Amino acid sequence: DSGVTQTPKHLITATGQRVTLRCSPRSGDLSVYWYQQSLDQGLQFLIQYYNGEERAKGNILERFSAQQFPDLHSELNLSSLELGDSALYFCASSPDGQGFNTEAFFGQGTRLTVV
Amino acid sequence: AQTVTQSQPEMSVQEAETVTLSCTYDTSESNYYLFWYKQPPSRQMILVIRQEAYKQQNATENRFSVNFQKAAKSFSLKISDSQLGDTAMYFCAFMSDFGNEKLTFGTGTRLTIIP
Numbered sequence: 001d002s003g004v005t006q007t008p009k010h011l012i013t014a015t016g017q018r019v020t021l022r023c024s025p026r027s028g029d030l031s032v033y034w035y036q037q038s039l040d041q042g043l044q045f046l047i048q049y050y051n052g053e054e055r056a057k058g059n060i061l062e063r064f065s066a067q068q069f070p071d072l073h074s075e076l077n078l079s080s081l082e083l084g085d086s087a088l089y090f091c092a093s094s095p096d097g098q099g100f101n102t103e104a105f106f107g108q109g110t111r112l113t114v115v
Numbered sequence: 116a117q118t119v120t121q122s123q124p125e126m127s128v129q130e131a132e133t134v135t136l137s138c139t140y141d142t143s144e145s146n147y148y149l150f151w152y153k154q155p156p157s158r159q160m161i162l163v164i165r166q167e168a169y170k171q172q173n174a175t176e177n178r179f180s181v182n183f184q185k186a187a188k189s190f191s192l193k194i195s196d197s198q199l200g201d202t203a204m205y206f207c208a209f210m211s212d213f214g215n216e217k218l219t220f221g222t223g224t225r226l227t228i229i230p
Contacts, residue, residue, distance in 0.1 A: 002159070033217065043206060043220040056217055090160060094216060104216065106152075106160035 006107035018079040025093030032074040038087035121221035136192045138207030148210040155203040
């Protein structure tokens with residue numbers, strides 16, 4: 001158990017809908033990262049938050065957004081869903097975002113299926 | 116931008132044998148971090164081993180060791196005395212030493228340990 005909790009584990013929804021994925025980082029970790037794992041794109045970095053502030057953006061679509069709350073949990077919002085958004089979405093956390101600690105701990109992921 | 120290449124999509128080896136997974140990367144940075152992550156069928160991403168580029172000594176963790184060749188930009192993973200529980204996808208990943216701690220992943224190698 002990595003200490004990173006993601007809910008829900010599985011999600012099935014229709015095209016055009018909106019979903020929210022939730023991540024609780026390890027206790028004390030300030031940085032949260034979101035990754036998307038799909039068959040055609042592999043594992044891709046989406047976005048990073050550090051202590052409530054957006055720190056880095058990767059290949060995140062405009063239909064997707066994220067935020068990190070004062071209690072450090074994070075949510076990834078996916079809207080106007082398309083079939084191609086079906087993927088495993090991982091959250092990871094690490095103690096800080098300044099390179100002093102380089103180990104990120106991953107949650108078990110949320111499997112999103114868009115039908 | 117950094118890229119990570121894993122040229123072996125699939126490998127298999129007999130239990131108790133030794134197997135080496137290959138990884139090459141491309142970067143213009145002089146300091147960075149390299150990782151091997153394991154993703155078993157449970158889909159959890161598990162850190163296997165990490166290497167800091169400024170350290171010349173190859174990292175080892177029990178049965179897992181790396182061969183880090185900085186000039187060649189090569190970072191292979193050796194698994195000794197392979198066990199059935201080593202069956203998984205293995206991802207090589209790169210992290211810059213600057214700013215955020217996002218991981219850039221390779222496409223993965225599916226390793227099967229044969230009883």
